[in-house]
Amino acid sequence: MSRFKTKFSAQAVLQALAAPALALLAAFVLSSVVIAMTGKDPFHAFFVMIDFGSKSDSQVWIINKAIPYYLSAAAVAIGFRMNLFNIGVDGQYRVAAFFAAVVGGALALPGALQIPVIILVAMAVGALWAGIAGVLKTTRGVSEVITTIMLNSIAGSLIGYFLAEDKLAVKDGNLFHTPEIPASSHFFLIPTTPDPIYGTLIIAVLIGLAYWFVLGRTRFGFDLRAVGRSESAASASGVSVRRMVVTSMLLSGAVAGLVGMPTLLNKSFSYGTDFPTGVGFTGIAIALLGRNHPIGMALAALLWGFLERTGLQLEFEGYAQEIVGVMQGIIVLCVVIAYEIVRRVVLRRQQSAVGAQLSARGADGGEGEGDDNGPGERDQDGKSAPSTQAKKAGTTA
């Protein structure tokens, strides 16, 4: 009950809302300025975005687009939570989707069997690819930032090598792609009108739940976050840092392996030269924007989809094509900066509050020991709030 109280006290709610509100406002103002500078009417732009973005086909489009973004963000966030910067999600999901597509195109099992096989292959390959970076970090001390970036490049070349007619691909016009996955192994669609929503939405929801549960509610998640905040403290309390690094890289890679599944199992049914690239980098922005929070990242992924959907319409209305990219950048920067500002303001206010309490207590001479309930509770609140803030800021910095 007191936990609930602490979590939802007016001050805490205000603090929680202050940063996103500040960020949105700043992003709105800055975007307007940028649009105005290109000589266009910013308000009409926002009107177009909201009007077009709320259309039913736009909603479906946005949700479908957000699925891989969310998975990608979750993969990045797993690393973030323990201070690992997995920039390699991009390479991981592409290698994973490629080999999953190869396996899927070669087998002809019943769908109920083949779909899990394809998904498991993707997760295994993604984990393996990310695991290389994890092992290199623990055995040779190589920064995962460097290795994962390089592995992205290697992933591209590896796929390029196999994606040739005499290797694992077939030629279709000007495209090379892996043999198509049989229709029985296509993932189901949620029959909405006018267009269907990808059934792989369920994978994203499951990953969101698992992310929340494993990281927030298990011993493993606690260890992982502990390592993220202080390796020395974690290892002093008996956590094997090496094992945690490798395990979390493997987990991050396994989730990254799922990023290509919505496209593969619901849309393209093969991995071709036109398979989407760059989703791994989008995931970094979305994880930052969603503050590594399972719901925050979902909102961020939807926002990203919304911006991309409406960006095209803006171009159609004569606005510069790059406006949406600029907006995306502004939003991420605003969020990071706003959270930092709010964190500092809150910290300062709490420090002065605690200082005032201490000096008051010093003056009273320990008299208030018994009826400490009111200020004591606030004290606790004060301690827990900045520490969670600091933790979050630490992982995203």
Add this chain to the structure above:
Amino acid sequence: MRRVTKLAAAVTATAALALTATACGESSTESGGKKNKGVGLAFDVGGRDDHSFNEAAARGTDKAEKELGVKTKEMTAGNNETEETREQRLSSLAKAGYNPVIGVGFNYGKSVNKVAKEFPDTTFGVVDEQSHAKNVVGMTFAENEASYLVGVAAAKKTKTNKVSFIGGVDNALIQKFEAGFVKGVKDTNPKAKVEVDYLYKESDKGFNDPARAKNMAKGMLARGNDVIYTAAGQSGAGSIEEVSKKKGAWAIGVDSDQYRQKGLEKYKDAILTSSVKNVDVAVYELIKSVKDGKPLKGNQTFSLKEKGVSVATSGGFIDDIKGDIDKATEDITSGKVKVPAKP
């Protein structure tokens, strides 16, 4: 058990939310105009001003604007784009009443053929890809034949017996350029070596990364290559710039007559010739046919025979070897020489 319930609730809620939202929202397709507004042109990455492939298509619409009085709406693809985005671009053009809607580049192959089925009264065109739908016109070119001819020119002009090819992306289309060029060089000068490299294995960035092309050209020049043929859209500008810095080295342009491109004026004295793909003619013909009420249908092939591809002579740098070029042209059109489409 609790988790399962929660999960089921979450899934149902999401689905229900989407369904309700859908039920009360208007689809954007319902609010489009029906009047024909002119030509909808969707560019590939690099955009209108790539001095090369897209610009060739733009010349076609410019001509149509002038001569047929039609209006054009242009949109451009971004990097790392997905099918969804391309489909949306094409359908918003069709929805708004543009006819024909033309996708420039093979990237639009799938999306044009898909979106066309939703707009049966609109004529769609796609450059570099085949038609798979009734109202789609596929416009393909014999790039290998024009590349063969510039290969002949390169073999005749090289002093070091080393020439090179830079492709934007290692895909089937660009391999066609490579195959033709290599054969042209080898048939003319068996001693000449051709260094072949691609900017990217699989990313469309290859068509708008002039910096990378510049670096690659630098390396090739340093290794003694003195003629560089770049088939990489906008990236080509980078390699042409680099070649222009080295005396005696030649650049070969692609798709448009790059000697005549305003944006490349500074380097034009280094542009030996270009393998021209008359995308403008194809685009213009398509627009005209729609305007006349007799839209073209199916696949249209543009080869050397139909003058769908050609070799640029601007600048007069290849006037001295005109005889060789003409003979090679003759050999190809008569079928005496078969130019491969794959390396």
